[in-house]
Amino acid sequence: xxxxxxxxxxxxxxxxxxxxxxxxxxxxxxxxxxxxxxxxxxxxxxxxxxxxxxxxxxxxxxxxxxxxxxxxxxxxxxxxxxxxxxxxxxxxxxxxxxxxxxxxxxxxxxxxxxxxxxxxxxxxxxxxxxxxxxxxxxxxxxxxxxxxxxxxxxxxxxxxxxxxxxxxxxxxxxxxxxxxxxxxxxxxxxxxxxxxxxxxxxxxxxxxxxxxxxxxxxxxxxxxxxxxxxxxxxxxxxxxxxxxxxxxxxxxxxxxxxxxxxxxxxxxxxxxxxxxxxxxxxxxxxxxxxxxxxxxxxxxxxxxxxxxxxxxx
Amino acid sequence: xxxxxxxxxxxxxxxxxxxxxxxxxxxxxxxxxxxxxxxxxxxxxxxxxxxxxxxxxxxxxxxxxxxxxxxxxxxxxxxxxxxxxxxxxxxxxxxxxxxxxxxxxxxxxxxxxxxxxxxxxxxxxxxxxxxxxxxxxxxxxxxxxxxxxxxxxxxxxxxxxxxxxxxxxxxxxxxxxxxxxxxxxxxxxxxxxxxxxxxxxxxxxxxxxxxxxxxxxxxxxxxxxxxxxxxxxxxxxxxxxxxxxxxxxxxxxxxxxxxxxxxxxxxxxxxxxxxxxxxxxxxxxxxxxxxxxxxxxxxxxxxxxxxxxxxxxxxxxxxxxxxxxxxxxxx
Numbered sequence: 001x002x003x004x005x006x007x008x009x010x011x012x013x014x015x016x017x018x019x020x021x022x023x024x025x026x027x028x029x030x031x032x033x034x035x036x037x038x039x040x041x042x043x044x045x046x047x048x049x050x051x052x053x054x055x056x057x058x059x060x061x062x063x064x065x066x067x068x069x070x071x072x073x074x075x076x077x078x079x080x081x082x083x084x085x086x087x088x089x090x091x092x093x094x095x096x097x098x099x100x101x102x103x104x105x106x107x108x109x110x111x112x113x114x115x116x117x118x119x120x121x122x123x124x125x126x127x128x129x130x131x132x133x134x135x136x137x138x139x140x141x142x143x144x145x146x147x148x149x150x151x152x153x154x155x156x157x158x159x160x161x162x163x164x165x166x167x168x169x170x171x172x173x174x175x176x177x178x179x180x181x182x183x184x185x186x187x188x189x190x191x192x193x194x195x196x197x198x199x200x201x202x203x204x205x206x207x208x209x210x211x212x213x214x215x216x217x218x219x220x221x222x223x224x225x226x227x228x229x230x231x232x233x234x235x236x237x238x239x240x241x242x243x244x245x246x247x248x249x250x251x252x253x254x255x256x257x258x259x260x261x262x263x264x265x266x267x268x269x270x271x272x273x274x275x276x277x278x279x280x281x282x283x284x285x286x287x288x289x290x291x292x293x294x295x296x297x298x299x300x301x302x303x304x305x306x307x308x309x310x311x312x313x
Numbered sequence: 314x315x316x317x318x319x320x321x322x323x324x325x326x327x328x329x330x331x332x333x334x335x336x337x338x339x340x341x342x343x344x345x346x347x348x349x350x351x352x353x354x355x356x357x358x359x360x361x362x363x364x365x366x367x368x369x370x371x372x373x374x375x376x377x378x379x380x381x382x383x384x385x386x387x388x389x390x391x392x393x394x395x396x397x398x399x400x401x402x403x404x405x406x407x408x409x410x411x412x413x414x415x416x417x418x419x420x421x422x423x424x425x426x427x428x429x430x431x432x433x434x435x436x437x438x439x440x441x442x443x444x445x446x447x448x449x450x451x452x453x454x455x456x457x458x459x460x461x462x463x464x465x466x467x468x469x470x471x472x473x474x475x476x477x478x479x480x481x482x483x484x485x486x487x488x489x490x491x492x493x494x495x496x497x498x499x500x501x502x503x504x505x506x507x508x509x510x511x512x513x514x515x516x517x518x519x520x521x522x523x524x525x526x527x528x529x530x531x532x533x534x535x536x537x538x539x540x541x542x543x544x545x546x547x548x549x550x551x552x553x554x555x556x557x558x559x560x561x562x563x564x565x566x567x568x569x570x571x572x573x574x575x576x577x578x579x580x581x582x583x584x585x586x587x588x589x590x591x592x593x594x595x596x597x598x599x600x601x602x603x604x605x606x607x608x609x610x611x612x613x614x615x616x617x618x619x620x621x622x623x624x625x626x627x628x629x630x631x632x633x634x635x636x637x638x639x640x641x642x643x644x
Contacts, residue, residue: 015365019376033365041378046363056351057343060397061381106349108334108574119469119477147476153483155465156574160349184538187397188343192368192386196378230469230481230568245333247350275381 017042031099031199041196051205055189056249057104059181061097061197061275068256068273069094075271075280076260082294084287087269090262097275099199099252101166102175103206104183105213107246109221111155113239117231118146146233157224159217159243164209166202166250170257170272172212177281178274181253185276189252199252210248217243258282329353335577339537341403346541347575368395405497405533405540405582407454411517413524413586413605417448420588423608424601428615436594436618449591450525450605452584453498454533455506456544457515460490460578464552466571472563482562488555488573495547497533497540497582500589505602505612509587512607518583525586525605533582544580549573 012025015033019040026033026044033042048054063071072092079088122142131137161183165175187193202209218241225239254275259268262285271282329338329352331345344351368377370388377395380387386395428435464486469479492515496506522530535543552573561569586605591598594616601613 018365018367040367040376042365042367044363044365060379060384062384064381104349108348110574117481119474119479119481121477123476145476149481151467151481151483153465153467154485155467155572156463156485157465157572158348158574184402186343190386190397191366192377192395193379193397195368195376195386224572228467228570228572230467230483230570231479245348245350247333247348249351 013044015042015044029201029203031201032194032197034196043191043195045191051207052202053206053250055101055252057186058099058189058193058252059183059186059254059276060193061254063254063256063273063275063278065094065097065256067278068097068258068275071273071278071280072256072258072271075282079284080286082286082290083284084262084290087260087262087285090260092258092260092271093268094256094258096198097254097256099194099197100170100175100255101200101202102251102253103164103166103202103209103213104249104251105159105162105164105210105217105246106248107159107214107217107243109155109157109159109217109241109243111221111225111239111241112152113155113225113237114150114152115229115234115237116148117151117229118148118233118235120144120146120232148235149231151230155221155225155228155239157221159220162213162216162220163251163253164213164216166204166206166209167200168203169200170255170270174270174272174281175253178255178272178277178279181274181276186251194252202250206248206250210246213248214243214246217241330577334575336575337579346538347578402536402538404536405454407452407533407584408582409518409520410452410522410584411513411515411586411606412519413450413528415586415588415603415605415608417450417525417588419608420590420603421448423603423611424590424592427601427611427613431615435615436621449589450528451500451587451589452522452528452530453496453501453506453587454531454582454584455497455510456495456540456547457581457583458490458493458495458544458548458578460548461576462488462490462548462552462573463576464488464556464571464573466556466560466569468556468561468569469567470561470563471565472561474563479567484560486556486560488552490548490551493547493551495544497535497543498531499534500529500531501587501602508610508612509585509602509604512604512610513585514606515583517606522584528586530584548575548578 011028013028014023015026016023017035017038017040020035020038022035022037024033024035031044033044035042076088076092122144124140124142126138126140128136128138163175163179165172221241222239225237229237256273256275258271258273260271261268269282269285271280273280330336331338331348331350333350334345334348336345336347338345338352342352369375370377370391370393372393373388373391375388375390377386377388383394385397387393467481467483470482471478472480472482474480494510496503498506522528533540549571553569553571556569556571588603588605590601590603592601597616599614599616601611604610
């Protein structure tokens with residue numbers, strides 16, 4: 001090999017600061033930039049395209065940077081005793097507050113379902129047994145039996161406010177960990193809302209997010225149907241859902257993003273803070289050593305207990 | 314007050330309907346309250362070509378950045394805050410008043426008549442000694458809604474049951490809600506509202522209160538988002554009732570589940586006339602409510618005569634004792 005492998009070239013956007021005239025290189029997925037020379041907050045507005053719509057709504061930051069840092073420190077110190085010690089001691093590194101693109105999905109679901117519904121009834125039956133004197137006697141008892149019937153039906157409902165991340169940097173699980181957002185204070189997107197903050201362009205296509213949201217919707221219907229079933233029990237619930245009146249809007253959600261580096265050999269761990277409610281979410285690394293020690297300890301206590309018990313007897 | 318009413322009326326005329334479900338969007342709605350579909354955007358925000366800009370304060374020309382403490386974009390030098398279009402959540406306002414057609418005198422006469430016809434168990438001096446403490450005209454508030462609903466339901470019913478007492482049933486029904494009233498009143502109890510709602514002429518609503526002087530005008534004391542929850546609950550309750558009455562076969566049912574989807578939900582907010590009369594009998598306060606548009610619709614509570622009840626009870630017990638004795642003697 002001659003030279004090192006050529007890294008794929010990132011198509012930086014080149015903008016010039018409207019305040020001091022400096023030329024800035026901006027990562028292609030960013031909607032905003034802050035000039036390093038004069039600290040002026042620039043906003044990049046682009047015409048909407050099919051897979052890159054203009055954000056429809058924004059939720060503004062409520063949690064300040066200080067509060068976010070405090071929330072994360074508290075969260076780390078309160079994390080499980082099985083967490084790796086290095087993690088509990090690590091200092092979180094703040095990356096800035098970012099407006100995360102996500103799609104807000106709403107729809108109406110019409111489902112056809114089929115299930116076996118169990119209706120209980122009681123029956124008195126006679127049985128023979130031996131009583132305390134060793135004689136064979138006949139007695140009666142009531143038993144609960146279930147009668148199964150097939151039920152076909154329809155179910156219609158709203159599926160409201162399914163949130164699907166549109167950023168490749170944040171998975172749906174990570175976003176779910178800091179949800180919910182209070183959607184009542186939704187604001188119509190305006191460039192002034194993101195001025196001075198990082199704001200990302202969606203890096204997942206709208207189609208991809210749409211399909212995911214659709215899947216979530218069908219799962220939601222499944223959960224609702226379970227509560228919809230009459231009878232004392234049910235089994236073999238099958239359903240087919242037709243989703244109509246689907247709508248999808250791009251929303252920018254406020255997120256404080258932290259990175260925790262607790263091990264040189266591992267990539268830093270992502271911790272998110274809901275910029276509206278202050279809720280913290282992240283995956284705590286569990287220490288296998290601590291878990292094994294705990295298991296061994298419990299086993300030891302059990303063995304000692306059993307031994308003591310045996311000696312007493 | 315008069316001006317603000319005419320304002321709400323004109324703004325309601327300008328409103329648009331949700332493109333998905335036909336429910337009218339109200340002023341300040343960014344999304345449909347029923348199905349969540351976003352309201353059409355104002356076109357002026359959308360850029361035609363890619364532009365880079367710095368938003369500047371109109372006061373001092375400094376750059377504007379979003380401030381989480383103020384929860385709005387603001388200028389860091391002169392502290393001025395930029396207005397941003399938000400999802401409004403205003404307090405509900407009445408859209409019209411139904412006029413009184415029953416006069417206070419008619420209402421008072423009706424009260425005396427009602428007291429006289431209560432029956433024998435009431436104290437005999439009730440209609441003469443009950444002091445009409447207060448006769449208050451009142452406009453109470455309620456939502457009136459129209460909607461088409463597709464209601465899917467599932468329940469157990471005794472119809473078609475075999476060994477078990479229950480059999481599962483399911484179905485879908487189209488229910489048209491027409492002028493359904495859901496009370497928002499704090500003053501009136503649900504049972505009182507049930508009686509009153511039968512006799513109002515909803516099309517007589519006027520923009521201003523008319524027909525009674527010194528009336529108490531009840532206000533909606535909930536915000537729009539909360540109101541919508543209450544309306545949705547009322548709709549589900551209504552759907553449930555319709556399904557119970559018209560859909561479930563058999564004579565008994567249990568475990569009724571209802572799920573509905575709405576089309577063209579129109580909600581109006583109206584104030585309804587009523588007379589509330591409090592009267593005192595032997596120190597106890599009793600209340601009677603009469604509709605302001607139909608004096609035959611009245612509901613209330615009245616005292617029972619303890620003495621009369623005691624006498625009758627004793628009489629019945631005595632009679633039974635005598636019968637038992639007689640039977641004993643005869644045998």
